[in-house]
Amino acid sequence: MSARLPVACLLLSGCAGAQSALDPGGDQAQALFSLFALMMWVCGVVYVVVVAALGWALWRAWRQRGADARGDGDATHRTDGRLRRLLPVAAGAILIGLTVLITGSFLADRALFATRAAPALEVRVTGHQWWWRIRYRDPASGGWTETANELHLPQGRTVRLVLESADVIHSFWVPGVAGKLDMIPGRTNRLDVTARRAGWYRGQCAEFCGLQHAHMALAVKVEPSDAFRTWLAAQAAPAGRAAGRGGAVFATVCAACHAVRGTAAGGRAGPDLTHVAGRRTLAAGTLTMTRGNLQGWIAQPQAIKPGTSMPAVPLTPADADAVAGYLAGLR
């Protein structure tokens, strides 16, 4: 078990896509990366100069000690006058370096939070302990389509993320796409993102929000606009699966907390499960989406994610299997 766990973590992190601020896939991430590169160069040059000056000072002290031992006079005082003349140059260089950093930081900040007209697409992301409720507003009808723990973004289009929290402070952070912004109870924050490179990205709640803070990951898919529209239309559609026995058990046991649109299940406490099997991960990035993991999660949520609001439901193995089968068909 101990040897398998790190391997499993490695494989899971591979599944969820990249989580790196050093590999920007969008305009806002690029602005932050450029600021990072500027800071690295300025600070790198300062570091090399300081270390070189320190080395030279040590060498000078060592040479002076040698001169003192030989009794042949003062070797260092001759350079003191020149050093004093260099002081204003050093102070000027520091001032220029700081000005460059402050200007870079100011411009990056403006690029992130430039006031723009509201983009065509608005997505509401609400932090919960410990998952993400995600709602897309249909610009035509004004209706909302809800999903959870997986954010899809159209490539090359600016999307306004409206960030809120349902309980404690969380922080939205998908470093490959955008910067970090807190989700604060009672407050609405807005983050505009323009993703440029298609593919999967990994996000993570970046503010400690309780026991399972580390298991509050977010899968993000950037896809061409056509594919995004197709995906959103499929998400907006009700569940297209006959309920059967699993659906009947779900309706009596799970529906108080979970919704499956198109059925009587309309609970709001937990994630909307209308198309749950179409997602990449389960329990906010804790498990990959497989039928077996669905069944394990239903049977032992507190063993997998201690403290989660999902209670251990007393189901017979046959009922748990039937519910897992039903959910695995909700694509």
Ligand code: CUA
């Ligand atoms: Cu939510 Cu940390």
